[in-house]
Amino acid sequence: MKWISTAILVILVSVIISSSGCVSSDSDTEGDGSDGIYGDEVETLEYQGVELTPINEQRNNAIKGTQWINEDTYLLKINGMVDTPQSLTYGQVTSYPNVSKVVILDCVEGWGFTAKWTGVPVKTLLDEAGVQEGATTVIFYSEDGYSTAHDLDYLVDNNIILGYKLNDVTLPEDRGFPFQLVAEGKYGYKWGKWITSIEVTDEPYEGYWESRGYNNNADVGGPRFG
Numbered sequence: 001m002k003w004i005s006t007a008i009l010v011i012l013v014s015v016i017i018s019s020s021g022c023v024s025s026d027s028d029t030e031g032d033g034s035d036g037i038y039g040d041e042v043e044t045l046e047y048q049g050v051e052l053t054p055i056n057e058q059r060n061n062a063i064k065g066t067q068w069i070n071e072d073t074y075l076l077k078i079n080g081m082v083d084t085p086q087s088l089t090y091g092q093v094t095s096y097p098n099v100s101k102v103v104i105l106d107c108v109e110g111w112g113f114t115a116k117w118t119g120v121p122v123k124t125l126l127d128e129a130g131v132q133e134g135a136t137t138v139i140f141y142s143e144d145g146y147s148t149a150h151d152l153d154y155l156v157d158n159n160i161i162l163g164y165k166l167n168d169v170t171l172p173e174d175r176g177f178p179f180q181l182v183a184e185g186k187y188g189y190k191w192g193k194w195i196t197s198i199e200v201t202d203e204p205y206e207g208y209w210e211s212r213g214y215n216n217n218a219d220v221g222g223p224r225f226g
């Protein structure tokens, strides 16, 4: 009769495991966005005739996993070579006129995805702060200790945006809420997520991956290292 109690135990344990939700974090759990529904937001999967990659099929990368930022206490700092340093709430950043565009993210490791991004032009924020004469570089710092930098001219000339909507859905936590830099034309490591501060400087800067050997210019199709 020992095998019966063993069998019952095995059945019981598997029932508990399969109903506890601790088995897997992928696939089609209702309401987690895998069905394209995020709270009361519905994901857009085609825009201006371009087919978009669904969020649940977009890969992601993060050195320390998801950062959980509280929208109510969040402040975006803008400092360095500016006349008026800024400290902006989520509501303030997202109430500037926004821009939407379809952009491909290319990770240097060879994967990528196409998405519709909506956000505020970095130039709008910098104009508000008043960039000082001689500034050349803008550094983006993130909640997880990550950082990356861009030439001021690149950001302005390409109307680069600080994105807060992805395929028309509020940028999910695991993807960089509240803001990810949509650094079109640059490898993924130039797309800072969970951005908390922006510093304007006249010095060259090497970010997290750049200081570990990745190319600081990072043009897609250009050299990956050195």
Ligand SMILES: Nc1nc2c(c(=O)[nH]1)N[C@H]1C(S)=C(S)[C@@H](COP(=O)(O)O)O[C@H]1N2
Residues within 6 Å of the ligand: 058, 059, 060, 061, 062, 063, 064, 105, 106, 107, 108, 142, 143, 144, 146, 147, 174, 175, 176, 180, 187, 188, 189, 190, 191, 192, 193, 194
């Ligand atoms: N804060 C932060 N931003 C980051 C990273 C990171 O680890 N931390 N990884 C970078 C890399 S290497 C890539 S490829 C992209 C991936 O962006 P995604 O998660 O939106 O796909 O995020 C970039 N931004």
Ligand SMILES: [Mo]
Residues within 6 Å of the ligand: 061, 107, 108, 109, 188, 189
């Ligand atoms: Mo990457």
